[in-house]
Amino acid sequence: MPNYRGSTGYGEKWRQGNVGSLGANEFDDIDTGINYVIQRGIADGDRLGFMAGAMAAT
Amino acid sequence: MTYYAVTHSNRFKAASAGAGATNMISMYAQTDLPGFYSKTYFGFPPWENFNFYLEHSSYYQVKNAKTPLLIQYGERDARCPCRRARVLPCDEGTGCTLPAGGLSRAGSRHRGAPLPEGPYAAQPGLVRPLAEIARPSRTDVPAFQASC
Numbered sequence: 001m002p003n004y005r006g007s008t009g010y011g012e013k014w015r016q017g018n019v020g021s022l023g024a025n026e027f028d029d030i031d032t033g034i035n036y037v038i039q040r041g042i043a044d045g046d047r048l049g050f051m052a053g054a055m056a057a058t
Numbered sequence: 059m060t061y062y063a064v065t066h067s068n069r070f071k072a073a074s075a076g077a078g079a080t081n082m083i084s085m086y087a088q089t090d091l092p093g094f095y096s097k098t099y100f101g102f103p104p105w106e107n108f109n110f111y112l113e114h115s116s117y118y119q120v121k122n123a124k125t126p127l128l129i130q131y132g133e134r135d136a137r138c139p140c141r142r143a144r145v146l147p148c149d150e151g152t153g154c155t156l157p158a159g160g161l162s163r164a165g166s167r168h169r170g171a172p173l174p175e176g177p178y179a180a181q182p183g184l185v186r187p188l189a190e191i192a193r194p195s196r197t198d199v200p201a202f203q204a205s206c
Contacts, residue, residue, distance in 0.1 A: 004059075022099045022114050023062035030059070031067070048128075050073040050125075052060040054138065057078025058116075 004029035022058070062127040064200040075140035083108075088178040090136035139140035 003009060004026040006018025018025050037043040060075035081142040083104045086096055096103055103109045112118050144206070 019099055021165075023059065026059055027062055027066060030063075034069075043097065045069070046071075048070045050060055050063045050070045051076075052074070052078070053076030054078065057075040057138075057172070058061045058062070 002030045002033045004033075060127070064120065064123045064127055065116045065119035067125050070125050072126045072128070074130070076130050077135055079138055080120075082111045086111075088198065089138065093156075123136045 002021055004018075005014060006016075006022075034043065034045075034048065035055060038045040060073050061078055063070060063079055064073050079089075082095060082100075084103050086093060090097070100110065100112075100114070101106075116123075148173070
């Protein structure tokens, strides 16, 4: 479960990281994380699913 | 993020959205926290920059969506009202329907994934009985297994 910009745990600048660009920054972080776990051999890039709820579903 | 992902990327084989907002213009007034999203994420109301709201509403990007998507809402969800999903177009020719509450659109039936069992009739949103918390896993997992 990625902790992307706009979420919590890394200070106010991190928390404000999706203000004005709702979706784009968060998805960039998620995409970067996916590439990382694929590169590490943890995930299969051809069998990816995406699941989210509430604000994260938006 | 699910709606953003399926309208901006085709790398996922299946996706699931639990509530969420597809139209930030209607979200501005129809949620039980009117103005919350605009104050928190945009900083101005829709009438001050209408196009910005359009650009950040997946409803207006839905033509880009190719990923089988399972959409689930609680019928009594005041924060992300169910009607937010009912406006999503369903591709003709897939045989997909939009039942009340538990929703599925576009490719999920087309790819052989099961539809949700039915509406989350009495659900107010994310706060729900324990038995209902497990329900997305019963709908999401088979849909993902069929598509991934």
